[in-house]
Amino acid sequence: MLVLVCTLLGPHLVSADPLRVDLALRLRPPDAAHWLGCDGLGRDILARLAVAARRSLGIAAAVVTLSTITGVLLGAVAGYFGGWVDEGIARIIDTLLAFPGLLLAIALAAVLGPGTVNTIIALSALGWTGYARLARSEVASLTRRDFTEAARALGASPARIIVRHLLPLTAPALVVQATFGFSGAIVADATLAFLGLGASPPTPTWGGMLDEGRQLMVPAPHVLIAPGAALTATIVALQLLGDGLRDRLALPTTAR
């Protein structure tokens, strides 16, 4: 909760300019003027962290939302109907998964240019398949169960069955995957930065800051510790959130 609050209010709380370059302050460790120290170009880390929070969390949220919706829909449909529908969708999933993601990322970056939106598109385009597979296998196994047969016999439409009955049961596993997907998206941003495809400078993202920090791991660890700690805190918070959600969702099954 704390993290969320900080994220939203962040840029307004911090007074230093996250973009102001002061080469003389390069890599200064934390002190009174700069609470978390300065990065490789003398920019205040705390300020950058706060601004980056918004950006990174935004990217991750968008990616997860897009991926989940697409993936779950397609996966559930595939799992429920089976047959050619299932085969067709499964083939598409397989094809995309076997596709080297890097090539897609480079291609998108070259054609559209690097940037936030394109990062979201690239990560979502590759990410939805994970949810689809999970949804598909869960729904497929649940479809064979008695209660599904019962619902069908009672005349419920496939859509109703899927949404009202099957999806909630798959929710726990999906929620777990989603929380990881969220953290994964933030972390993927760092890897994209490593490969040179992340958001454009000078906008800070946690991923980009992690990448810069790792180069300076030995001589100036404070550059790495700040975004690392922020990321860890966020992920922990997310996990707690996810656990709470999932426990809440899993409870109805025990009432049976």
Next chain:
Amino acid sequence: MIMLVAIASACTPRVPPATGVVVALESEPQSLDPRFAMDAAASRVADLIHLGLTRPREDGRRTPALANGWTYDDPQRVRFCLRRGFRFSDGTPVTAADVRATYEAVLDPATGSPRRGALAEVERIESPDAFTVIFHLRRPFPPFLDATGLGIVPARLAMGRGEIRVGAGPFRVERVDPGQRIVLRPNPGWPGPPPRLDPLVLRIVPDPLVRALELKRGGISLAQDPPEPELLEWLARDARLQVRRRPGSSFAYLALNLRNPRLARPAVRRALAMALDREALLATVLGGAGRPATGLLAPEHWAYASARLPRHDPQRAARLLDRTGLRDPDGAGPRARFRLVYKTSSLPVRRRLAEAIQAQLAAVGIAVDVRTQEWATLYAEVRAGRFEIAPMTWVGVTEPDLYFLALHSTMTPPAGYNRGAYASPVMDRLTERARYEPRAVRRRQLYARIQRRAARDLPVLPLWWEDRIVVHTARLRGFEPTASGDLHALARAWLAP
């Protein structure tokens, strides 16, 4: 955890034998064949396993290698006398026939050698006896000598399609583990004292941070192209390592696209030069490992002529821009006079440079959009002219004829390196004359005029000449780093116990 401990206790790390040295390469050489090797890693290996007629000197001139020397029968005929006693790694002696076959293979379009362009003026090659080679040029062409560093391969292999690893250099290739390492041993056919580094292993370690960690741990003994300056300091504090630094000749600059109407104006380019504080950039991005440059040729070069660049003066830059009519709409406010797109590759050093330059130009009211791109894409974009500013580096500048290839109006890509479409009739004339001028003194004068003009016109914005930094184990003796990063000196080095 248990698993880790078990494995740790069972295996001891393998260390290279006491007389061997492990050198780090940043990337895998695409070819060990001198007809095709163009990338930096390939050149490093080529320095060790191949030998050409001549080798580069620190001042950019050539020094005899396989050849004893050369003479000009007339300005269009260059005669090389080969030394005796050189043998290929397969034992056969090096003769004129081999030299001729190698060059003819490169000249043959069917081979598809990237080195063909540099030999464009060669009409034919003669080998009247076993130790003499005569090159007939279409016209007097001093830059030809620069291309005689081409490694010589045996005649019977020269026209073949496969990769030729047999060479006349101090080392021979014993084994190649693809993607991993190249193991070299002394070439038995090497005349003179045999190399004492046996084996010499070239290991591919792509990540600069990991290279530094390997140095610390002893997994590699020598690395060039160091990581962050602060990391270098960390390495320097280790008594088992030695950090060598010397002035280098790699020229870093900002390529400008003069097709852009604003960059086409010399006053704007001068203002840009004034807005940049190169000393500060050098200190930040390279840790001070470089010298602010005035032009393509470093002071050690034989054709170097000093020239003056505009000094760092943001106020003057602002006034200059005002005078050109590109006013700042709101003074110190966020709106800019104009925007420029800065395309760069994604290396952390490059990114940092980009952001620093962005900040410096913002101080005079020019907004810079930084776009990072993957290298091949960036390269293609720059060559296609789809850029405005882009940082570039010329590594190992030896032949001043590069001025022709880079600044002549007809040398826009794909013909040459004039990516910014700079066109100046005066520069065209000067570079053409300098190309074909056989008299050394006169040639030098021409290049002096070219350098001064380039400093005034600023077709590119010079940044600095990068220092050459090598980190190696303190046990390595007899190794002198060169300005170009050539590893040939390893033939004379040895490891103290």
Next chain:
Amino acid sequence: MRRRLALLPLTVLGVLVLVSVFLHLVPGDAVDVMLGDSAAPADREVLRRALGLDRPWPVQLLRSLAALSQGDLGWSLSYRTSVARLVAARWPATLELALAALAFALVVALPLGIAAGARPGTAIDHLARWTSLTGVCLPTIVLGPLLILVFAVHLGWFPVSGRDGPAHLVLPAATLGLGMVGILVRLARTAMLVALAEAWAHAARARGASPLRVVLGHALPAALPPVVTVAGLQAGALLAGAIVTETIFAWPGIGRLTVQAIGARDYPLVQGCVLVIALTYVLVNCCTDVLMLWLDPRLRDGE
């Protein structure tokens, strides 16, 4: 099952077509990369024609597909040697790393996850949840050098990078594996929780079966499917070449080769790499599906 196998080539074909499309969409030209700047335009044309690059890209694609169907993987433009040889040299390395990482992840994640699911709220549960976070919070680019710094430089237990013996495999496998541990632990735990909460689990306990028996005999098989699915997915991703890990640990695998090939716009090499990756990936999927069928008899009804 038979249907699945029959459709296999279709998936691979789909991948190859996609790859071809993207490679030709992206700016950059193999001939430019090969010849550099100083070659005359005439030379470029000669080379382009010799390599067949002057044809429109659908034609190029068809030609390479035809060659592939005869088992010819082609000639690499940047390395000037056969693609098959390049790929075959790198392939075992990637396989080794992927298997080791998977083994590491499963050995760490499964026991933790199952134990945590069986005893929620206890110390084991908390340990599991916190351990699972390590791999997720830190991207490989940070985790790798961190592990190197601690285990190779300071403690000196392992070598830093390269591939030279079993000791060299540990750190890269651990780096890659830790990334998967997180999600596997959580999935296993969740699945266990759900399975144990089911009615029949209660019934079994009521019948007097020991808790251990309930866990291992009944809940485990029911809990495995999602774990297996995700593990299979991850395995596919691993085999696709853990590019970052390979780069950091200087591991001579397919991932790095693919990246280099893409950078050089070396179409035949990219195709060769992607083909191998896609084939393996599809095969892994088949194995996963087979495993799923074996584990969950209920799925067999649909066949």
